[in-house]
Amino acid sequence: MLAKAKLIEQLKIKSLFMIMVVLYLLVCVFSVLAVYQAQNSQHHTLEALALNNQQLENIASKTALLKTNFARLVLKKEGNSRQLAITNTRWYLSFQQPIYLVFTSPLHLFFTLVLFVIGWLVQKKLQEELVIKLKPLRQLERWASVTLMQGSSNALAIDNSSQEIETITLAIRQLQQQINDNAANDIAWDQSIRASALLDQETRIGNRAFFDNRLQALLKEDDAQGAVFLIQFKEIDLVQNLYGYQQAMSLLLTLIQVTKQRLQDQPGYFLARHSDDELSVLIPNVFIKDVEKLADLLLKKLASVVMPVGINQEEFVHIGISYFGAEQVPYQIMSEADMALRAAQLQGPSQWFMFEAGELAVVKAKGSLKWRTLLNAAINGNGFVIFFQPVIASDSAKVLHHEVLSKVKDKNGTLISARVFFPMAQKCGLMVQIDLLILVQVCRMLTAKKAQQNKCSINISIDSLLSVGFAEKFISILSSFPEVKDQLMIEISEYQLVNHLSKLQPTLAALSTAGVKIIADKVGQYVVSARYINIYPIYAMKLHRSIVIDIDKKIENQVFIQSLKTLAAAKNIPVYALGVEKQAEWRALLQLGIKGGQGHFFTEPVAQAVQAIALD
Structure with missing residues (x-):
């Protein structure tokens, strides 16, 4: 499809060509008519002389007339000539055809050449003027083509040299501005929708x-x-x-x-x-x-x-x-x-x-509601299993006491470690019930197998220790098992002992008075003051496994243990090591004067087959 500017240019050139052709044809027609008129005039002049046949024969024989090559006197008709009969004679006045005479005339050929040159010059001039006049229209067409190809409109830069083009470009620019305004409004609206749906309104980050x-x-x-x-x-x-x-x-x-x-x-x-x-x-x-x-x-x-x-x-x-x-x-x-x-x-x-790789392999991650359902079922159905891991004396290899570890059974009978379920029990607010339930199970286990299990330590959560009335409930349960109350110890994180010093002091004092011994657990996990040993009735201190790992290679950890042992010795508090895995570690700990060790180097935790225990 031709562009509009190109079409206009072609129409202008075609119009010029048509004018030149019409002019040429008119000149040709009038020239032919003039020749006709001249031939007729000569015929009328000859007839006016009223010549007889003899006189006409004499005229026909004259060379001058014959050389004119314009008219001849003949006695018979010729097919390719124009012949006019002379009245009252047998003679004809014969002419060449007017069209032939016109188109073979040198004057006509000269006129044709001049007309062609003039037409060519006029065409060139017209093309130059059209290039100037149609430039804005060509720019407009190029802008429209680019817009169609790109799918979006660019800025319209056109030379408004004519009133019509100026009006068109003004209208286009107004339409462009309306389209851009609408697009901007659409974008702003889309951003607003996205922001309200996917952004946090206060922080402006994702929700x-x-x-x-x-x-x-x-x-x-x-x-x-x-x-x-x-x-x-x-x-x-x-x-x-x-x-x-x-x-x-x-x-x-x-x-x-x-x-x-x-x-x-x-x-x-x-x-x-x-x-x-x-x-x-x-x-x-x-x-x-x-x-x-x-x-x-x-x-x-x-x-x-x-x-x-x-x-x-x-x-x-x-x-x-x-x-x-x-x-x-x-x-x-x-x-x-x-x-x-x-x-x-x-x-x-x-x-x-x-969590470590594979640690949650035995239990699918659950939401709070599913955890609450699982833990409530375990509490009501005695779904907790307790394990015992011994703490070995450094001087005699005898068992000083056993730490109680616990796991919970899910509905498929799979055991879930305390490392996994304790945080969720805390979130669900069930730690007090679980701690007291495990306490009852341990007391009954010690009563049933007193000869096998000596002293036991139970990990008690900070939530339980800070809850109102927990100490009274704990002591009440111990009173039901008088034969084992002197064998029980509780382990509390050193950090919690320091961080909740004033709140824990009454509770731990009450438990200590009831015969329960206090072990500071995870000592060295965080950098805290050890002045708590002057406030609480601490029975023993147990090093965190991060201090024990590769203790034979870590001088700074050895210095820490020596400093801690000096403080503990003043209070006659033994220091135990948790997480002993290798012989080299145990040898280094013995040289540092540790009183006991616990970990897989000595033995795996021993599972106790706990029967369903009622809390009546």
Whole structure:
């Protein structure tokens, strides 16, 4: 299809050509008519002379007339000539055809040449003028073609040299502005919809739906792997209560910015607000070693943010991590991250936690409701199994006491370790019931097998120790088993002993008076003051496994043990080591004067077949 400007140009040239042709034809017609008129005039002149046949014969024989080659006197008709009869004679006046005479005339040939030259010059001039006049129209056509090819309109730059083109371009520009305004409104509306649907309105980062969408999309990719971080800021609500909404939101935005800065080297990460005081981070295509390093750095950065006065800096940040592959589903991943977060919170101070590979293989990640159902069923149906792991004396290899470890059975009979179910029991508010149930089971076990089991230590959660009336319930149960009350010890994390010093003191004093011995557990896991040994009636101290691992190679840990042993010796408190795995470690611990050791180097925990025990 020809362009409009090209079509106009062709029409103009064609019009010029038609004019020239018409002019030429008119000249030819009038020339032929003139020749006709001249021939007729000569015929009339000859007839006016009224010559007879003899006279006409004499005229025909004259050379002068014959050389004119314009008219001849002949006695018979000729097919290719124009012949006019002379009245009252047998003679004809013969002429060449007028059309032949015109088109063979030199004058006519000259006229034709001149007309062709003039027509060519006029055409050139007309084309030059059309190029100038049609330039805006050509620009408009090019703009329209580019717009059709690109699917969007560009800026219209046209030379408005004519009133018509100026009117057209003005109308187009107005339409363009309306289209752009409508498109901008549509984009703004779309962004508004997306923001309301996928962005947290307070922090302007992704919301929970945004995060879930990204996680689902990632899991559909081939060989997908990555990690989910659940980051909880424990006392944001307290900041708001003490200092107001603006201060709390300012602190949260600062923490978000710190998180972004730490994650900026991670390509393709997604950050969202999971709840009021929780952030969720999705990091795709990352290896587990990199996840551990990133968790350390992120925790360090977040813990360095200055908290307002009255906010516990040491327990402000907890991170739960779930490392996943393509075979997992979003619900399982998020549940595992939530379980890891509860495990981190259970430890106390700011830290991160991630279950080891395969640790959750025996139990599918569950939400809070399913965990509550499982744990309530275990409580009501005596679904807890207790294990005993001995603490071995360093000087005689005798058993000093046994630590009680517990697991819970699910509906399929699979045993779930305390490391997995304790955090969820704490979240569901069931720790008090579980601790008291395990206490009853241990007391009955010691009563039934008193000769085999000597002293036992039970891990008691901080939730139970801080709950109202727990000490009374504990002592009441002990009173039902008077023969074993002197054999019971409870283990409490050193960090909790320091962090809840004033709150725990009455409870531990009451238990100690009732004959229960107190063991400070996980000593050395965090850097805290050991002055608690001057406040609590501490019976023994048990080193955290992080101090014991490769103790034969770690001079700094050996120095720590020597310093701790000096403090404990002043109070006549023995120090035990937890997590002894190798002979070299045990040999180094003996040289450092440790009084007892516990771990797989000595024996695996011994499972006790616990029968269904009623609490009546």
